[in-house]
Amino acid sequence: MREEATAFVPGHITGFFSAHSAEDPTKAGSRGAGLTLTDGVDVTVTPAPEGESTIVLDGEELEIDPVRTVLETLETPARVEAESEIPLGSGFGVSGAMALGTALAANRVFERKLSRNELVTIAHGAEVQAGTGLGDVVAQAHGGVPIRLEPGGPQENKLDAIPERARVEYVSFGELSTADVLSGETDQLSAAGKQALSRVVEEPTLLSFMYASRLFAREAGLLTEQVAETINDVSEVGGQASMAMLGETVFALGTGLSDAGYEPTVCATHPAGAMLK
Amino acid sequence: MREEATAFVPGHITGFFSAHSAEDPTKAGSRGAGLTLTDGVDVTVTPAPEGESTIVLDGEELEIDPVRTVLETLETPARVEAESEIPLGSGFGVSGAMALGTALAANRVFERKLSRNELVTIAHGAEVQAGTGLGDVVAQAHGGVPIRLEPGGPQENKLDAIPERARVEYVSFGELSTADVLSGETDQLSAAGKQALSRVVEEPTLLSFMYASRLFAREAGLLTEQVAETINDVSEVGGQASMAMLGETVFALGTGLSDAGYEPTVCATHPAGAMLK
Structure with a gap:
């Protein structure tokens, strides 16, 4: 057994999605598209005595169900310590990043000898089961600007990508509970998500992607007043912005938010998927 | 139209493979596994007048069939200028890198609006058709340490990966023609390749991977005297080395070749697939 291992997992902003349920959580998930980000989460795994696993995010101990599930599935009792550049609960896929980073690092520390797809499947299944996300994990494993053509873990899904890179800006105004939104009525949302996906597959x-995301945000009925206003502000200066699904967060390409007078955090699309450091 | 675009494509050393033919070159290819490398090829595409495409590698004009095919398929007459850290014809996937880099960069320069999978498919098909490679392009698009479970382009294939990173050393003693080897009798080679794949899928x-690659190199009957001797030298100092398929090249993990007294080139596995710069 090694003493510790660290994985970096890029953040992921979903622009639009449609939810797809299935009894097996490794087959459920979402279709959609998003941006993986150079801002992400470092996850360090250190062995702990059996029954004494702990999860720490930015110095604070907390429960994150999918991380707990990953540790249990791999039978790797551990201290999981995450340092995040992106806020929890604001549409950046922090819980997915922590689940995936834990799977990659725990596999290394405990020499579990699983393949990358197997580890992604475990993290994806844990995230779907917890209701904290549907597509972040597979997107974060892929990197770039992934298009999720078919839902589910890597044994089931089908991915493509937009072959571009960009500077990305974002501002967060607060949290939205992914679990609350996903446990509600998602028919309208999913219809809008499918339309958005057709558009991005075609071009x-x-x-x-930004155009489809903006339309989706409006049609899915998830816009808050603050988010709608900010997106408009960016449009008015000729920029491209939309809402991160699911968080009270606005993201823009290039200098869209700066140009509109905001003081955004600046990062870029991340060319690689999650990786051991 | 943009003035130019540059893509970086990692080198790719195949450890073992089995060949799979099909009438449609986007469905043909290979199963196997390999290492993508931080040493790779920068490919810059600049528009040229129709009928005046040129291909330049490290300052020298030359013909590389798959690159020509990619330009014709995308209808993007261009000057393709590649700077390579890895030698041509020595088992590093330079031709695949140039085909894939050309596809990514030409799509951007000429705003062809194709998806990443479409571009990889075009480059893969061009490479297979030319007989210069069977699995490099899809591996180079993926990055990391890809396992090619099913042959073909991204619409057809199935990939997994070994979730590890490593320092990689290599020495090249000369060229082997991929096209010559692949056009010969490949039954014995493919039987050995399938066995090697089972081993790596299991663990x-x-x-x-290194163990399976060494066995494959022996059983496929492709070892030259110089390569066999070098692999043995590394084994004798407790290191892990094998032969790059297809080149007169030995690669080793960590400090295997240095420890055995060679003066290798040093790089590492590349965590990301091919990317625009």
Whole structure:
């Protein structure tokens, strides 16, 4: 057994999605598209005595169900310590990042000898089961600007990507509970998500992704007043912005938010998927 | 139209493979596994007048069939200028890197609006058609340490990966023609390749990859005297080395070749697939 291992997992902003349920959580998930980010989460796993696993995010101990499930599935009691550049509960896939980072690092520390797909499947299944996300884990494993053509873990899904890179800006105004939204009525949301996906499959560019995301945010009925206003502010200066699904967060390409007078956090799309450091 | 675009494509050393033919070159290819490398090829595409495409590698004009095919398929007459850290014809996937880099960069320069999978499919098909490689392009698009479970382009294939990173050393003694080897009798080679794949699927670790690769190199009957001797030298100092398929090249994990007294080139596995710069 090694003393510790660290994985970096990029953040992931979903622009639009449709939810797809299945009894087996490794087959459930979402279709959609998003941006993986150079801002992400470092997850360090250190062995702990059996029954004494702990999860720490930015110095604070907390419960994150999918992380707990990953540790149990791999039978790797551990201290999981995450340092995040992105806020929890704001649409950046922090819980998915922690689940995936834990799977990659625990596999290494405990020499579990699982393949990358197997580890992604475990993290994806744990996230879906907990209701904290549907597509972040597979997107974060892929990197770039992934298009999720078919839902589920890597044994089931089908991914493509937009072959572009971009500077990305974002501002967060607060949290939205993914679990609350996903446990509600998602028919309207999913219809809008399917339309958005057709558009991006037809023209896989960042511009069409932003356009489809904006339409989706409106049609899915998830816009808060603050988010709608900010997206408009960016549009008015000729920029491209939309809402991160699911968080009270606005993201923009290039200098969209700065140009509109905001003081955003600046990062970029991340060319690689999650990786051991 | 943009003035130019540059893509970086990692080198790829195949440890073992089995060949799979099909009438449609986007469905043909290979199963196997390999290492993508931080040493790779930068490919810059600049528009050229129709009928005046040129291909330049490290300052020298030359013909590389799959690159020509990619330009014709995308209808993007261009000057393709590649700077390579890895030698041509020595088992590093330079031709695949140039085909894939050309596809990514030409799509951007000429705003062809194709998806990443479409571009990889075009480059893969061009490479298979030319007989210069069977699995490099899809591996180079993936990054990391890809396991090619099913042959073909991204619409057809199935990939997994070994979730590890490593320092990699290599020495090249000369060229082998991929096209010559692949156009000969490949039954014995493919039988050995399938066995090697089973081994790595059962235990997806770098150690088992190196072991399977060494067995394959012996059984496929492709070892030259110089390569066999070098692999033995590394084994004798407790290191892990094998032969790059297809080149007169030995690669080793960690400090295997240095420890055995060679003066290798040093790089590492590349965590990301091919990317625009």
